[in-house]
Amino acid sequence: MPEIFSDMIYLVTSYWPYFLRGTRNTIVLALLAVVGGCLAGLIVALLRMSKNRVVSSVARAYIAVFRGTPMIVQLWIFYLQLTKLMSFPEGMFLGMDLTRLLPCLIALSLNSGAYVAEILRAGIQAVDIGQMEAARSIGMPASMAMKEIVLPQAIKNILPAICNEFITLVKETAIIQYLGVADLMYSMNAVKTITYKILPNYYIVGVIYFVLNFLAGRGVSIIERRMNRNDQR
Template sequence: MDTGFFIKYYRYFFNGTMMTLAISFLGVIFGSLVGVILSLMKLSNNKLARAFSSAYIEIIRGTPLLVQIYLIYYGLPMILPMDLGRMTLGTIAVLLNSAAYIAEIIRAGIQSIDKGQSEASRSLGMSKSMTMRYVIIPQAVKNILPALGNEFITLVKESAVLSVIGIHDLMYNADTLRGITYRPFIPLIYAAIIYFIITFILSKLLRIFERRLEASDKSI
């Protein structure tokens, strides 16, 4: 392995890694907010809300992220006549994609809570919205945190396709180095190593977190 190459161009890899992590983190955070709304719509008694949520989730999960990125990148500026910037458009595409998967995670988490707790809360005079906000969702969040961690790890890898719209993430910078150094494999090898290190560390941290959650549940 040519370590001199990495030392010489480490800023490309570092800056690209920071961009990849930033977009993935924002995608999970804002995707979770949208996912909560979609999951509540899917669980609501409103047929229109359920239909919209179900259609959105099925369409997003049934089409490639690359296609969604192109649609947002070229389509959104036509609807909103303003310069949003590549990173903003890329992040929007990622969070809208992530929201569909997170919505299903949250829905499963909500449905995993014993219905008796909802009935008990309602018997105490709490409304349905208050029960969901103060009783159900806090418990569901604890159950779905490991799944959200997995979604973040997935986004770190899948965000590599954002390089097609010129976002200077890890993959884009690796391709840039391939062009300026005329070395087609070395930049890709280092990029693969960095992706692996990130996902490996995150996976280990997630397992530690899951074990602590299990230990706290047993101690209650």
């Protein structure tokens, strides 16, 4: 074990730019994916609650497919299929190839959207239906009542769950290394190839992922406590 620790110290001090860049990219990817997931989830949640059976069935099918298949399968399908159907802009973003990054972001966002849709639907249904009825009784359109009255309360209720979805995405982005996107795992593999030190590298990224998710989890706890205090006032 002491040898492992010395190897970890050596790798961190000698190759810290790799780990720093990979950590930054992982955080950015997770943030972009959760934003995309929230947008997709909002649309799907509203469709899921539609009184039109066809529309509601399509939304249910979307949720079932994305929640019922492995992320790695979705990533490869989106990457291979989208690159055949359309061309993505060439270039680099934070050292990541856009032709690989964008299909990955789309897949991550749509996958996250399936989970966010159910979270948001539960949040909307938790709002007292009487508020929507009161808004409708004074002539407010349903869309405006949803936007101005229901959604703000629903979002407040589900904010901790959305933060937990970000934590999940931080871990799930690890698989996009297989598509050549320079996240933390991709950077670790680069260091591993240079140094031939396998186990110490995995220990390092394990610690980094733990720290990221621990800090994010603490942030969720702080948000929940503040929300509870505000509700008690």
